[in-house]
Amino acid sequence: MKIAVIRYNAGNIQSVLNALERLGVTTILTDDPAEIRSAERVIFPGVGEASTAMHYLRERSLDTVIRSLTQPVLGICLGMQLLGEHSEENDTDCLGIVPARVRKLTGRATKNVEEVLNLPDLKPLKVPHVGWNTAAPTPNVGEVSNLADVHPLLKGLPDNPFFYFVHSYAMELNDATIAQTDYGVLFTSALQWQNFYGVQFHPEKSAGAGEQLLRNFIWNSVEIGNSFPKVANFRKAVANFDTVPAMDLINNHCVRLRQGDYAQRTDYASDPVAVAKQFEAAGFRRLHMVDLDGARAGKPQHLHILQQVAAETSLIIDFSGGIKTDADIEDVFEAGAAMTAIGSVAVKDKPLFFKWLEKYGSEKILLGVDVRDEKLAISGWLEQTEIGTFEFLAEMTGAGVQQVFCTDIGRDGLLTGPSTALYRRLLAQFPGLSLIASGGVSSPNDLVELAEIGCAGAIVGKAIYEDMKNLEKWLPS
Numbered sequence: 001m002k003i004a005v006i007r008y009n010a011g012n013i014q015s016v017l018n019a020l021e022r023l024g025v026t027t028i029l030t031d032d033p034a035e036i037r038s039a040e041r042v043i044f045p046g047v048g049e050a051s052t053a054m055h056y057l058r059e060r061s062l063d064t065v066i067r068s069l070t071q072p073v074l075g076i077c078l079g080m081q082l083l084g085e086h087s088e089e090n091d092t093d094c095l096g097i098v099p100a101r102v103r104k105l106t107g108r109a110t111k112n113v114e115e116v117l118n119l120p121d122l123k124p125l126k127v128p129h130v131g132w133n134t135a136a137p138t139p140n141v142g143e144v145s146n147l148a149d150v151h152p153l154l155k156g157l158p159d160n161p162f163f164y165f166v167h168s169y170a171m172e173l174n175d176a177t178i179a180q181t182d183y184g185v186l187f188t189s190a191l192q193w194q195n196f197y198g199v200q201f202h203p204e205k206s207a208g209a210g211e212q213l214l215r216n217f218i219w220n221s222v223e224i225g226n227s228f229p230k231v232a233n234f235r236k237a238v239a240n241f242d243t244v245p246a247m248d249l250i251n252n253h254c255v256r257l258r259q260g261d262y263a264q265r266t267d268y269a270s271d272p273v274a275v276a277k278q279f280e281a282a283g284f285r286r287l288h289m290v291d292l293d294g295a296r297a298g299k300p301q302h303l304h305i306l307q308q309v310a311a312e313t314s315l316i317i318d319f320s321g322g323i324k325t326d327a328d329i330e331d332v333f334e335a336g337a338a339m340t341a342i343g344s345v346a347v348k349d350k351p352l353f354f355k356w357l358e359k360y361g362s363e364k365i366l367l368g369v370d371v372r373d374e375k376l377a378i379s380g381w382l383e384q385t386e387i388g389t390f391e392f393l394a395e396m397t398g399a400g401v402q403q404v405f406c407t408d409i410g411r412d413g414l415l416t417g418p419s420t421a422l423y424r425r426l427l428a429q430f431p432g433l434s435l436i437a438s439g440g441v442s443s444p445n446d447l448v449e450l451a452e453i454g455c456a457g458a459i460v461g462k463a464i465y466e467d468m469k470n471l472e473k474w475l476p477s
């Protein structure tokens with residue numbers, strides 16, 4: 001088994017490597033994205049300061065790499081904290097994988113801490129928290145008294161195990177917490193969110209209990225979807241949410257562009273029909289097909305692919321790209337599209353768009369709103385306008401548009417997370433709108449966030465194509 005330990009400007013990494021060597025594990029210390037992505041397990045350790053660490057990760061695009069990982073990842077100490085959304089340490093935005101914040105320890109003692117640590121009285125606690133402390137089951141996991149029964153990561157641990165801590169900041173309790181520790185305040189000492197795991201303590205310094213935890217992470221089948229607490233929440237959150245794989249086409253190939261730039265193109269597959277069948281077999285119901293050649297040419301160029309996919313699968317297809325005339329839209333529906341996504345015509349020829357909306361109905365017309373800095377971009381994102389997103393949508397919804405997909409071009413293809421703040425504002429201003437998010441989705445965690453703010457679905461592109469072997473993780477069952 002290959003274990004990658006992420007190299008970045010953090011301390012204490014060598015002690016983690018030494019602990020893994022004692023377990024007889026082959027490890028590689030690396031900051032190479034290909035090495036990290038190809039590993040069967042990834043460990044993200046470290047002691048240090050949050051803002052400096054995040055600057056280093058962003059400078060080398062390691063933040064994007066970590067967010068995109070699908071194999072089990074274990075964050076240790078600072079590594080776990082950086083999985084969160086934000087740290088009070090120098091007001092730092094973190095990776096945003098786990099929906100929780102990291103706060104400074106208060107140093108105020110509680111009766112429980114006095115008893116656990118055998119303190120003589122309730123004097124202020126020293127910060128940083130350095131030394132041995134216990135971890136206990138969190139209410140998240142139900143009525144469980146023994147930590148070993150909580151989660152496969154904690155299997156085989158003794159009752160009331162002690163672990164070694166060194167930290168001044170700690171993650172608040174949250175939906176991902178599987179174990180908690182009391183040091184003046186209850187904080188997350190172990191967590192699991194999809195394929196990401198974290199411990200605030202140092203397993204490499206925690207004697208037998210720490211060694212057992214490392215063994216569990218490496219060999220105890222801690223895989224995505226194994227009935228862990230957050231998986232149930234994921235299924236519940238996205239039960240009525242459409243996860244729509246994208247299929248962008250250039251010259252009969254499935255491709256992805258980076259921020260809409262045709263010069264930054266990645267080819268993923270030469271057989272779009274086979275890819276569509278994979279999507280259907282995994283359980284997807286819909287497909288977002290974009291004819292990028294058609295968008296540039298001003299006329300659909302991949303109707304033959306649309307026709308084949310519609311004939312050989314039961315996917316509900318929305319098709320876009322180059323639809324400019326009555327004949328174009330008729331051809332698209334005749335080729336098998338259930339819906340057509342219209343963007344440029346709605347901007348350049350509103351009477352024609354409103355005519356189609358009336359003729360085919362709002363259930364068959366999906367309005368494409370592609371934005372860069374909240375201004376519309378059209379013609380395959382090649383033409384930038386000064387039209388504001390909100391004013392445009394006010395006009396379109398007033399005319400009867402009910403379904404919209406909105407792409408933040410600045411995030412597309414970057415795996416940096418969706419524009420949740422923008423979508424929240426759109427939904428607040430246009431209640432009842434069926435809004436499909438697009439751009440930046442990097443993991444199933446993003447889908448939960450989008451579902452919780454009221455989006456009807458999300459279009460997922462690069463994140464799906466980078467890991468076609470694990471399509472099922474994007475679906476609720």
